[in-house]
Amino acid sequence: MSGNGSGKEIDRRVRRTREAIRKALVALIVERGYDAVTVTDVIARADVGRSTFYAHFTDKRDVLAANLEELAGFLRASSAAGPDRLFAFSLPMFEHIDEQRDLVRALLGRRGGGAVVPYIEQVLATIVREELLSRLPAGAAPSDLDLVVACVVGAFMALLARHADGEISTTPRQLDAAFHAVVAPGVQAILHQR
Amino acid sequence: MSGNGSGKEIDRRVRRTREAIRKALVALIVERGYDAVTVTDVIARADVGRSTFYAHFTDKRDVLAANLEELAGFLRASSAAGPDRLFAFSLPMFEHIDEQRDLVRALLGRRGGGAVVPYIEQVLATIVREELLSRLPAGAAPSDLDLVVACVVGAFMALLARHADGEISTTPRQLDAAFHAVVAPGVQAILHQR
DNA sequence: TTCATAACCGAACAAGCTGTTCGCTTATGA
DNA sequence: TCATAAGCGAACAGCTTGTTCGGTTATGAA
Structure with missing residues (x-):
């Protein structure tokens, strides 16, 4: 918790411990789902003392x-x-998800327990928001921009979650195509409206 | 749990108990959020024995x-x-949400803990799916229909969640307008494509 | 009104998890 | 080499869940 400045070399023990815990948690989430994993499980799997965790x-x-x-x-x-x-x-x-299937599945799918989704949503919202603003004449931000952003992010996350859950066996390209087919026309119309 | 046939009259005590528990839970969720509420809290508020719960x-x-x-x-x-x-x-x-603010907020917003969202999503998915099918020539269902459905539901739920959280103070009409503006053009294009 | 019955009570219980403490041991890097 | 930061692990209080069981009470049918 102390100064995490990027220049500082971290004690090897610390690195090892953190990694062990991280890997253990991910593995356990993949196996059982987020909610079912306890701290006790994690330290057992990581072979780490309770106080250390x-x-x-x-x-x-x-x-x-x-x-x-x-x-x-x-x-x-x-x-x-x-x-x-x-x-x-x-x-x-979508391609990234497809590769790191297990991990992302553990974090974003239903088994992820929704502990992570809000965070990603926020990152995504920022990106989408700025992309939309950059395509609008300066200072011409519509009042309901945030609603549009929410829609777009929601649509994307829904596809992500489904894919992570394996409920839909589709290629990244298909997912991307569907996302753009549904969302792009409406957004384009909104952008060119002014 | 026994036969819940709609014709059966239910013992008044049962009715009272169930209602007390239901109301207690909702009230507590509104106050503290879903995750923070324990069964012990609920039975205390409902004034009901543990075994009864x-x-x-x-x-x-x-x-x-x-x-x-x-x-x-x-x-x-x-x-x-x-x-x-x-x-x-x-x-x-959206209007319904706006009226029953507290309850729906407790169930669908971040405080709802995501315990309820999947259920609503599924109901919504069925509705959207059938609506799309009814607007297509019989037997002409595109292979990626489910992806489109996921997108639409995702966009809608995102607006719902935001509104429930009060992060966006908007009228039901505005929400509805944004939803349709983003999603409708794309969906219409997909429908008329064939 | 009577009465068999289903519902409820509530205390107690086992089992499990969390987060903290503390004295001791060991690895690390200067 | 050696001071020190990191880790160990047992023990702990406090909380949660879900179940059990003998005793009490309300209910609705006769």
Whole structure:
């Protein structure tokens, strides 16, 4: 918890412990689902003392913070990579999910217990919001912009969750196509309306 | 749990007990949020014996079944009422939410703990799916219909959640307008494509 | 009104989880 | 080499859940 400055080298023991806990939690979530995993399970699997766990993390939830930061970074990078296409983050994200199936499934699907979804939603909302603003004449933000953002993010997250749950066996391309087919026309209309 | 045939008269004590528990739970969720409410809290507030609770319900979650059934019925009725407009359930639902603010807020917002959302999503998905099918030539269901349904439901639920959380102070009409503006053009295009 | 019965009570229980404490041991990196 | 930060693990109080069971009371039918 002390100064986490990026320049500081971290004690190897700390690194090992944190990693062990993180991996243990993810593995257990994949196996049983978020809600069913207890701290006791995690420390047993990670082979770490109880007090050690609480010395590093406050919570089950807290352990996932690192993973989330990583995922959020990926989202931001994806959206910056293809600025010409509307909602360019979509396809890369679906592909990313497809690769890291187990982990993302554990975090975003129903088994994830919704502990993580709100965080991703917020990151996504920021991205979508800025993308829309950048395509509007400066200072011409419609009053209901946030509602549009919520719609878009909601649609995307719904596809994500379904895919993570494996309820729909589809390719990233199909998911991306469906997302754009449903959402893009409406958004384009809103953008060009003014 | 025994035969719940609609014709059977239910013992007054049973009715009273169930109602007391239901009301207690809802009130507590509104106050503290779903996750923070324990069964012990509920029976204390409802002034009901512990064993009595478990004689009627298996769970916190189980108690909400009745409320959910009611809400689902409302959704179905709304969609049947205006069959000429695309996604006619939208406006009535937003209005309904606006009225029963506290309850729905407790169940659908962040404080609801996501215990209820999946259920509503499924009811909604069925409605949307059938509405889309009814607007297509018989037997011409596109293979990615379920993806489209997921998108639409996701967008709607996102607006619902935001409104329930009070993060956006908007009128039902505005919500409905945004929902249709974003989603309708894309869906119309998909429908007329064939 | 009577009365068999279903519903309720509530105390007690086992089992489980959480988060903290504390004295002791060990790995680390300067 | 060695001071120190990290980890250990047992023990703990406090909370939760779900079940059991003998005794009490309201209910609705006769």
